[in-house]
Amino acid sequence: MKNPAPTEYPVHEFIRERWSPRAFSEKEIAPADLRSLFEAARWAPSSSNEQPWAFIVATRNDQENFTKALQPLVEFNVNWARNAYLLGFAVSELAFAKNNTPNRNAHYDTGAAMAQLTTEATSRGILVHQMAGFDPDTARDVFEIPAGWDNVRQMGPHRRFHHKVIKLIL
Numbered sequence: 001m002k003n004p005a006p007t008e009y010p011v012h013e014f015i016r017e018r019w020s021p022r023a024f025s026e027k028e029i030a031p032a033d034l035r036s037l038f039e040a041a042r043w044a045p046s047s048s049n050e051q052p053w054a055f056i057v058a059t060r061n062d063q064e065n066f067t068k069a070l071q072p073l074v075e076f077n078v079n080w081a082r083n084a085y086l087l088g089f090a091v092s093e094l095a096f097a098k099n100n101t102p103n104r105n106a107h108y109d110t111g112a113a114m115a116q117l118t119t120e121a122t123s124r125g126i127l128v129h130q131m132a133g134f135d136p137d138t139a140r141d142v143f144e145i146p147a148g149w150d151n152v153r154q155m156g157p158h159r160r161f162h163h164k165v166i167k168l169i170l
């Protein structure tokens with residue numbers, strides 16, 4: 001389903017067509033598409049070119065890790081995110097790898113990577129719904145996120161939903 005933003009000035013269709021749905025088709029996302037999403041994130045700009053982000057992801061086909069990825073979410077988010085094809089966490093490395101001093105741009109840069117991932121996704125007919133509604137401590141425990149990395153946001157990319165296969169539970 002398309003839900004274009006009513007922009008006041010013209011913008012690229014990949015910006016206009018991005019939105020955060022809570023329902024989606026049951027179709028799988030091809031591995032080649034998934035790789036391109038993370039490739040787009042990889043080429044985001046970052047302070048000192050540190051690229052201080054990483055993604056922890058599980059597709060529905062990896063039930064063990066997919067179930068783990070649901071655990072930190074608040075109930076409201078579990079209700080719809082459990083039907084996504086993929087769940088993941090964006091994590092930020094809080095110190096520069098080059099000299100171990102604090103990188104105050106780590107979250108900013110991770111956001112830039114997510115923005116590129118999201119735009120690449122939209123261009124492929126895949127929509128990403130980001131979430132802050134999860135417990136960071138649970139996420140850290142479940143995925144053994146090391147100290148020095150902050151689990152900033154959770155996300156669920158999925159195919160645009162079709163009305164016929166809607167699984168919306170709110």
Ligand SMILES: Cc1cc2nc3c(=O)[nH]c(=O)nc-3n(C[C@H](O)[C@H](O)[C@H](O)COP(=O)(O)O)c2cc1C
Nearest residue numbers: 018019020021022076077129130131132133134153
């Ligand atoms: C950092 C961040 C955290 C968010 N957290 C949640 C969340 O926990 N649950 C949810 O349903 N939506 C969440 N959203 C989605 C926003 O509500 C949504 O992006 C916003 O309402 C604008 O709508 P749009 O993305 O469809 O344009 C989050 C978005 C961002 C960027």
